[in-house]
Every structure is written in C-alpha cells, then in structure tokens.
Amino acid sequence: MQKISRETLIEKAKELLQNGTVSSVLGWKAGEFSYDVTPATFNSVEELEKDFVYNDFCGANFSKYLVKATIKAEGKILVFLKPCDTYSFNQLLTEHRFNREKVYVVGIPCEGMVDVEAIRKAAGEGIVSVECTNDGLVVDTLYNGKVKLAEQDVLLERCKVCKSKKHVAYDELLGDEGEVIESKRFDEVERLEKMTPDERFAFWQRELSRCIRCNACRDICPACTCEQCVFNNPKSGVENKAAANSFEEKMFHIIRAFHVVGRCTDCGECSRVCPQNIPLHLLNRKFIKDIDNFYGEYQAGAEVGSRAPLVNYTTDDIEASDAVRKGDGENA
Amino acid sequence: MRKCSLSNLSAVFDKISENLALYIPVDTNGGAKFEKYESGMVMSEALNTVRSAKDFFFPQIEDVAAFKVEGKNIEVVDTRVIKDDFVIFGARACDVKAFEVLDNVFLSDPVDSYYANRREHGIIFALSCSKPVETCFCNAFGIDCTEPKGDVSMWKTESEMYFKANSEKGEKILALVADLLTDGEEKVVESEKAKTKEVLKKLPLSNLSPDKFGGGKTKEYFDDPAWKSLSESCLGCGTCTFVCPTCQCYDVKDFNTGHGVVRFRCWDSCMYSDFTKMAHGNPRLTQLERFRQRFMHKLVYYPENNNGLFMCVGCGRCLAKCPISMNIVKVMKTLGGKN
Numbered sequence A: 001m002q003k004i005s006r007e008t009l010i011e012k013a014k015e016l017l018q019n020g021t022v023s024s025v026l027g028w029k030a031g032e033f034s035y036d037v038t039p040a041t042f043n044s045v046e047e048l049e050k051d052f053v054y055n056d057f058c059g060a061n062f063s064k065y066l067v068k069a070t071i072k073a074e075g076k077i078l079v080f081l082k083p084c085d086t087y088s089f090n091q092l093l094t095e096h097r098f099n100r101e102k103v104y105v106v107g108i109p110c111e112g113m114v115d116v117e118a119i120r121k122a123a124g125e126g127i128v129s130v131e132c133t134n135d136g137l138v139v140d141t142l143y144n145g146k147v148k149l150a151e152q153d154v155l156l157e158r159c160k161v162c163k164s165k166k167h168v169a170y171d172e173l174l175g176d177e178g179e180v181i182e183s184k185r186f187d188e189v190e191r192l193e194k195m196t197p198d199e200r201f202a203f204w205q206r207e208l209s210r211c212i213r214c215n216a217c218r219d220i221c222p223a224c225t226c227e228q229c230v231f232n233n234p235k236s237g238v239e240n241k242a243a244a245n246s247f248e249e250k251m252f253h254i255i256r257a258f259h260v261v262g263r264c265t266d267c268g269e270c271s272r273v274c275p276q277n278i279p280l281h282l283l284n285r286k287f288i289k290d291i292d293n294f295y296g297e298y299q300a301g302a303e304v305g306s307r308a309p310l311v312n313y314t315t316d317d318i319e320a321s322d323a324v325r326k327g328d329g330e331n332a
Numbered sequence B: 001m002r003k004c005s006l007s008n009l010s011a012v013f014d015k016i017s018e019n020l021a022l023y024i025p026v027d028t029n030g031g032a033k034f035e036k037y038e039s040g041m042v043m044s045e046a047l048n049t050v051r052s053a054k055d056f057f058f059p060q061i062e063d064v065a066a067f068k069v070e071g072k073n074i075e076v077v078d079t080r081v082i083k084d085d086f087v088i089f090g091a092r093a094c095d096v097k098a099f100e101v102l103d104n105v106f107l108s109d110p111v112d113s114y115y116a117n118r119r120e121h122g123i124i125f126a127l128s129c130s131k132p133v134e135t136c137f138c139n140a141f142g143i144d145c146t147e148p149k150g151d152v153s154m155w156k157t158e159s160e161m162y163f164k165a166n167s168e169k170g171e172k173i174l175a176l177v178a179d180l181l182t183d184g185e186e187k188v189v190e191s192e193k194a195k196t197k198e199v200l201k202k203l204p205l206s207n208l209s210p211d212k213f214g215g216g217k218t219k220e221y222f223d224d225p226a227w228k229s230l231s232e233s234c235l236g237c238g239t240c241t242f243v244c245p246t247c248q249c250y251d252v253k254d255f256n257t258g259h260g261v262v263r264f265r266c267w268d269s270c271m272y273s274d275f276t277k278m279a280h281g282n283p284r285l286t287q288l289e290r291f292r293q294r295f296m297h298k299l300v301y302y303p304e305n306n307n308g309l310f311m312c313v314g315c316g317r318c319l320a321k322c323p324i325s326m327n328i329v330k331v332m333k334t335l336g337g338k339n
C-alpha cells in the first residue's frame, strides 16, 4: 500500500492550483474497476476531487506525456513523479524534449506498484475489487471469494527489482526521500548470458514470436520520442506495420533496443504494457549491464546533461573485440 | 447432444487431427493462444485467447499475390495457402459473433475472396463460457455466452465436454469421433447454463447497454466535447485494434523480393498516424479524430450500415490490454451518460 494518500496529493494540487503556481495537473484518473487507472489532465479542484486517484495501480510514468502536454498547456503543469519516473524526466530534459520551465514537479514516494496480471494469476480470474491495506491486498473474486495476497508477490517486475527510491528531479518533495537501491535487476540477464547462443536464440525467438507489433512498447517508452519512427516512415525503407517473418519480428526489437541504449533508464514501462507479456526489459537491461561493465557504472537520467558512454568517445574506451568477449558473459 | 469425458478429450483431438488441421487454445508465457494441435498438447483453461479468433480468417499478414517478372513478362501467382478444411476448437460466443461482424464486411459485394476462402474452410467448435470475468459484457450486445453459435456448440462441466452439431460441417466432424462420444443429457447442460447465468448477473458490467448508440447518431456524438478528455492520453499504439475480434482494417503493400514482387496485406489501425495515408497525408490529423473514429465506427457508423448490429462483441480484450486503460466501456458511459 502507498504510504502517501490520495488526499495528501489532492491537497497539494489544490494549493498549487489556487496560488497560481500551476494551471493544470497531470495525474491518474479512476476507472471502471479497482485497477484500470488512466493518465489524465485535471484543470480544477472539482475535477481532482471527483476522479483523481493515487493507489497501487498508478504505474504509469508521466514523463513522456510532458513532451506534448507542455506544448499544449498555456500555464505550468503540475506533475507527480515517483522515483523511477524522475529518471525518465531527466533523460528527456537531457534530450531537450520539453521546456523545464513549464513543469512543476512534486516528487512522491512509492512503495512499489502492483501488476493486475499477477493478481489474476494468484487470486484467479474475475476480479470484483482489490483493496490495498497495510498488510497486503484483499482481492474479491467471482470464483474464489476473498483472497489475501502479499503485496511483494504481485508487484510489477520493475518494482520487484526497484533500482531507486530516490528522486533525481523535483521542485518539491512529499514524504521522505529514499535511497538508490542495490537491486537484483540483472539476475535474469545473467541467466540468459549463461545460456548457449542457440538456447538464447531459441528463447528470444519464442518470446518475440508472440509480438503483434501493436507498438505499445515503443509508444509508451520515454526514450522513444522521435517525431516519426523509422518503422512508420514510408521513406525509411524499413517501414513495416506487421512483421513479414521472424527476421522482421526480431529486427524491430533489436533496432529499438539499440536506439535506446544509454538512454533507457530501465523505467520498465515497455514490459508493463506489452499485451503479450514479452520480457522486453531483458533486452534493454543487457545493454545497461554491458555499459556498466565496459565503461563503468552509468545510469541514464541520474543527472541532466550527462553524456552516455556510447556517444562519448574517450581514448581508453573498450576495444570491440574485448567487448564481444566480455559481453558474452565473461564478466571479468 | 453427445459428450465425452474430459480425460478422453485428447483422444478426440488426436482423432480429428489425423484427418484435418485442428487448432486449440494453449497456455503460453503471454497467455492463451490458438495453436495447431499436436499430440500431447493440453487445452488451456483460460476464458479467452489474448489474440482473438479472427486471425484464422483475417490473419495479421497474408500474401495476396506474387508477380514473377521475366523480361517483359509478368506472371501473376495466386498465393493462397489455405486449401483444406480446418477446425477451430474452443472459440467463445463473443468471438463467434465477431465472425458475423467480419462477414458483413468481407463477404458483401465485392466479396473478399481471401477471407471467403478461409471462412469456407473453417469449422468452428464454439465453447460456452462457464466462468465469465469482470471485463466481459457480451450481454450488452445480446450475445448469450452459454449458447455459442458455430458449427458445433460445446459445454464443459467439471468432468465432461458436451457437443451439439449445428451444421452439416459440424455433423461430419462429430461423425469422425463418433466412437469416442456417448449420448449426453440435455439437463446437465441446462443446469450448467443456469449456473453461468447466475454469474452473469453479478458481473460489474451486466447493466451496460448500447441503447443510446446506433445508426443515425453521428450528429449527436461527433462533436461531443468529451472526446477531448477521453482521447487525451491515448498513445495511438493500436493494441486495442489488434486484440479486437471485430476490427478489420488493413493495408496492402508490395514487397520487393529482388526477383519479383509479393503483394501482401496486413492489419492496420485507425489509431495510427499513418493510417489511410493519401497524397496529402492522413485525413485525421489528430489523435482525437483517430480515437473518435474507432469508437464511432463501432457504435454508430457500422450499425448504421448493418441493420443495427454493433461492431463490438463485449469480449473485454481492450479493457484488459490498453496500456492506459481507456476503452469502449468508458467511452459508452461517458458519452451516453452513466448507464
């Protein structure tokens, strides 16, 4: 359960709206069920009081929304950012994707967000309601009655291996500041590295063969803010709306992964939204791990203006041949 | 009414698949999915597949012709691959109803011969739902999930599968497995249906109604100010259109193979900025217009041209899969008032 309440956030938003600091608020709007929260703009106190929510289903990262919202909005926008969201925020600023002056950031603490698919798996299909309490979730189901679940068991993958409870950008902070965490996020990558190339190929073939090229992973990604993606551009020569074969299936994902290297903050949105449950984060994390390994620790978005190692030549950069050897799992 | 015990179902699968291709839903890391049956495969218990059954008749990508070029000669090759009958086992009532929606588009003049070809070869074993979930609202569109249409209707109890043929095609397949089936009692099926109907009443969307929508409502809804807030967070990703059993838009493209050309079609989405791109661009310039198109098509334009039939079957896939949790139910409730 989140330590900070919806009411606290509404109070803060009210104050900033009323004293003229901001003219609109980017927040999460309640849906039909307990879990289907939608990102929305709130323009008044009444709208906030009616529909604003902050609960364990507020996984959506608002940083990318700022790219468009700051162009449209006349006044300043209040945005609530969880620790992981602030990394995307900084990365977008590094890439000059929006005007910082038009945003007022309130950093909010996060206890980890819940994955409704995981709830379905654990409690059974047919979720009538989910109540988040201090000692776990109480899920009312159509077929299994009330089921109690430990929050830790149904967190989003990215929250299970949360890398930081620290906000790297904010104008104001609500609640206590946290720390960067020694996380286990590379464990799965290591498991893949230990596979033989054939096994690994088979793994990705199996996972990516489910892709329907809905583009949700790309469209949600804060690192994917090109005005027109090469895959949508008829002049690019690689435009494709659907993969014609397994080569094209992999091509989309490999190109996307390469394109976000050094810019992917590991925000986890791609894997969260994939309708086919493809573990896209593993591709990006392999690159993050390799960068750490070859060039020293680097976290995209940790600060504004940092140059990612891959776009920053230095004379002691790793040689290509060593990179291949080390990247193959020889982590010496 | 015929039946077999669930433990005997694999024998039924084996027998059918000896004679023709059989597709059953199986579990994968990404949820249930129709796959070609091979001995030993286990049928998924999931209510629905992530991708709908429309893929059988309207696949995501399909070659429509190939052109072989030699000097000044161009040979046109028919690339149709489906030439034999196949069985889709376990499609639900909503997906089966969706075939009717697609038929109205692809089988009316001019007939889409690719779709027609697949449709003629497909034999549908439709399975009644026993455990509908919170995202289901087929009811709103007059679909009875306990009475699925199709060539064969099926009902599942704790231990048995019941079969009833509705067509000659269906009879034929049941005849293939006649040895494995015994007579089933109507009343078992009836009590099973009654149980499901009790659950249906408890579903959160059980009172949803499309009555405020339908043909002739274009003016009423087209300029509704609510489209702005409804569409504001839409990513334009197209997930909703791709998982939807009734979405039917496609693009036709040519692929240069180096020694000829393959013409194929693939799913397209009205949510995309490059949808129906013409010389001057996409006629719908903003995401609001694209978003509006999807829902107006389903709730107003399609029924207007198809005797009131809505272009949604309430399968709930878009409710479960939209990255921002925006969907047709929220649209209906917002535009039509809280009903």
Ligand code: SF4
Pocket (backbone or CB within 6 Å): A210, A211, A212, A213, A214, A215, A216, A217, A218, A273, A274, A275, A276, A277, A278, A280
């Ligand atoms: S979100 Fe998933 S299914 Fe959609 S394009 Fe990305 S990987 Fe493919």
Ligand code: SF4
Pocket (backbone or CB within 6 Å): A217, A220, A221, A222, A223, A224, A260, A263, A264, A265, A266, A267, A268, A269, A270, A271, A281, A284
């Ligand atoms: S690739 Fe995935 S994890 Fe990385 S920034 Fe994009 S959405 Fe976030």
Ligand code: SF4
Pocket (backbone or CB within 6 Å): B233, B234, B235, B236, B237, B238, B239, B240, B241, B271, B321, B322, B323, B324, B325, B326, B327
């Ligand atoms: S409604 Fe949802 S699934 Fe559909 S395009 Fe918009 S964001 Fe994607």
Ligand code: SF4
Pocket (backbone or CB within 6 Å): B240, B243, B244, B245, B246, B247, B298, B311, B312, B313, B314, B315, B316, B317, B318, B319, B328
């Ligand atoms: S609009 Fe949504 S609920 Fe309706 S048929 Fe399509 S995916 Fe199913």
